[in-house]
Amino acid sequence: MMRTMKKIYAIAAALLLMAPATLRAQESTVAMPFIAVNLDAASAAMGSMSIYNNAASSVWNKDMAHIEAGYGMWTPKASYPGNDIFLRGHWQVKDFVALRLEFADRLETPYDIIDDFGETVGSYKPGSLRGYLGASFKFAEHYSIGVDAVYARRNLYEDAIYNTVAANAAFMMRFKVFNAALGVKNVGMPVKNTAHTGSYMIPSSAFADLAFDIEKGKHDILFGGEFEYMFNNMIAYGAGASYTYGDMVAVRLGYHGGGLFPNHFSAGLGLKFKGITLNATALFGKENMNGTFLAALGYSF
Numbered sequence: 544m545m546r547t548m549k550k551i552y553a554i555a556a557a558l559l560l561m562a563p564a565t566l567r568a569q570e571s572t573v574a575m576p577f578i579a580v581n582l583d584a585a586s587a588a589m590g591s592m593s594i595y596n597n598a599a600s601s602v603w604n605k606d607m608a609h610i611e612a613g614y615g616m617w618t619p620k621a622s623y624p625g626n627d628i629f630l631r632g633h634w635q636v637k638d639f640v641a642l643r644l645e646f647a648d649r650l651e652t653p654y655d656i657i658d659d660f661g662e663t664v665g666s667y668k669p670g671s672l673r674g675y676l677g678a679s680f681k682f683a684e685h686y687s688i689g690v691d692a693v694y695a696r697r698n699l700y701e702d703a704i705y706n707t708v709a710a711n712a713a714f715m716m717r718f719k720v721f722n723a724a725l726g727v728k729n730v731g732m733p734v735k736n737t738a739h740t741g742s743y744m745i746p747s748s749a750f751a752d753l754a755f756d757i758e759k760g761k762h763d764i765l766f767g768g769e770f771e772y773m774f775n776n777m778i779a780y781g782a783g784a785s786y787t788y789g790d791m792v793a794v795r796l797g798y799h800g801g802g803l804f805p806n807h808f809s810a811g812l813g814l815k816f817k818g819i820t821l822n823a824t825a826l827f828g829k830e831n832m833n834g835t836f837l838a839a840l841g842y843s844f
Contacts, residue, residue, distance in 0.1 A: 588811025589783025
């Protein structure tokens with residue numbers, strides 16, 4: 544009986560380890576795809592562009608510091624079971640140095656443990672944690688670089704706990720209207736699969752972003768796009784725009800295609816009043832994306 548239960552554990556481990564973020568299981572062989580999920584509600588609303596959410600971007604933030612806590616609710620029809628809770632923030636240490644961090648935990652659905660006779664003898668709740676800590680440096684008036692140290696943990700059952708470390712790195716140019724960023728995400732160690740021989744790569748990628756930011760009085764219009772090449776030979780792309788009035792109200796729209804996610808549209812709203820911020824984003828597309836929602840409440844000072 545114990546051998547059978549271990550086989551069931553092993554099968555569950557292999558499936559859960561390689562489960563993609565949503566539908567594209569047949570196209571993806573990456574492990575730990577949850578580390579590629581964008582939990583920043585503001586950028587997710589604009590097609591998940593990385594232009595203002597990358598390893599080199601924190602040093603350009605207008606606020607000295609910002610901290611936010613949020614929740615990601617995935618539609619029940621997605622093959623990405625569970626929801627996310629997260630904490631994100633940045634701190635402007637000096638005019639030319641900033642730190643940023645993120646910690647996220649997945650609230651996953653338990654699965655049944657079956658014995659030799661097909662009877663349910665218990666259940667197990669898998670878990671996924673991820674986090675990063677990074678620094679960005681402004682080395683000239685219009686240029687910055689940055690790097691994040693990334694850690695991820697996947698707990699599939701009692702005897703199958705997987706860990707990996709990776710890095711994000713980026714170079715950013717920021718002018719009055721024109722902005723650009725180049726970089727890599729989640730470049731790190733492959734995950735070894737104890738259920739089968741071999742190992743699986745994590746969702747590493749390289750990206751390039753362009754954006755235009757036009758400010759006139761209290762009005763700010765931003766639009767841009769991203770191209771992303773994933774190292775498992777997948778292509779992703781996104782585009783988005785936002786309108787902000789008086790640094791208090793922002794309306795955002797976007798589109799994201801390719802990669803680990805089905806193609807989808809996005810729409811979001813941002814509010815800011817006396818340092819308190821609220822950002823909310825909804826994703827729309829096929830039925831396995833409709834109902835997905837991100838929200839974060841924060842404070843800037």
